[in-house]
Amino acid sequence: MTTPPSTSPDSGPTAVDAPEATAALPSILEHSRDKLTSIMLELGEKKFRADQLWRSIYHETAESFEDMSTLSKPFRKSLIEKYSLSSLEQATFVTSADGTTSKALYKLHDDELIETVLMRYEADGHRRNRKTACISTQAGCALGCTFCATGQQGLRRNLTVGEIVAQVIEMQRIAHREDEAQVAEGKRTTGELQGVTNVVFMGMGEPLANYRNVMSAIRVLNDGQGLNIGARHITVSTVGLVPQILQLADEELQINLAISLHAPDNATRSQTMPINQRYPVQELIRACHTYADKTKRRIFFEYVLLKEQNDSLEQAQKLGRLLNGLHCHVNLIPVNPTKEGSFERTDLATAKVFQSGLKQYGIPSTVRMEKGIDINAGCGQLRERAVEILGA
Ligand code: SF4
Known part of the structure; x- marks a missing residue:
């Protein structure tokens, strides 16, 4: 078990006021x-x-x-x-061996490094093919989740609206170039140019700790005369900042909310997520009920499976009881091990047993193998590698 970093759980909500850097020429x-x-x-x-x-x-x-x-x-x-147009300078760009995942590391004007990921999914019978941009909202993060590379770096600052939106623009350019290459190869027509179809706020940082800028960025992404990313194709992920979840419930946005839960009880959750000491599981789930009642939207729970930490059948059943009656879906994610972290990856068979425990309580779930394992596509891992390589 990794000792939780010294970061205080109080540091989460105060991160809303973290300083923002200013560029020489405004973006x-x-x-x-x-x-x-x-x-x-x-x-x-x-x-x-x-x-x-x-x-x-x-x-x-x-x-x-x-x-x-x-x-x-x-x-x-x-x-x-x-004005300047782009506030991002590409430091590295890598694509996984299977070509489905690309990860960019961008340098900001004050030398901060942030990560953006583009994930390509083939049509699977239920859904058409799609391209999802996973974007960062903070340089580093104050919340100190022990399984997360970004959490081990500490918070340096909030990203500005322009820095958040610029990541999607960069991914859109890549996606359009790929679409155009396919048109040239006769694999699609010009009428089928697709670009980025989905955006997930799941990169570096806690989006709801940078609430105002994230909301402004969502409104830009959603604009029909611009990037035109539908609200239902945008997902904000949080570790569970209760006041901001309740605030989000009143925004009248049709976006998806994903909660990084990762444990069914306070004792287990507090071991890996210091924020749980401030907003315990029961308070978080109460806020989720309020959110679901007000928005009529299904909530997604992210549950990173940590071998012999939170992946037993008993813990699955406990999670089933906790979420009983809530309109939700659970994504089970075998962990991407980090260099400093001491956690191992749960195997697929154990993940399936966990899933059966949830099913006993009628909770739908999916086992999601993370993309981009070979390119350090886990949160904050590319920056970690670049700091080593670039001496940044
Ligand atoms: S998982 Fe998210 S909230 Fe937790 S430390 Fe990492 S970036 Fe921060």
């Missing part, structure tokens, strides 16, 4: 659509220019202001003088 991605319109008017441009600019940035995902050919040259020049 245009930091602005909402309304704000962009008022900036255009200040620059002496017509209102419709803001719509053109918005589409160039988020729909066409232009790589530079120069490339925005619908805008006049003088307008592009004034944008170049006042």
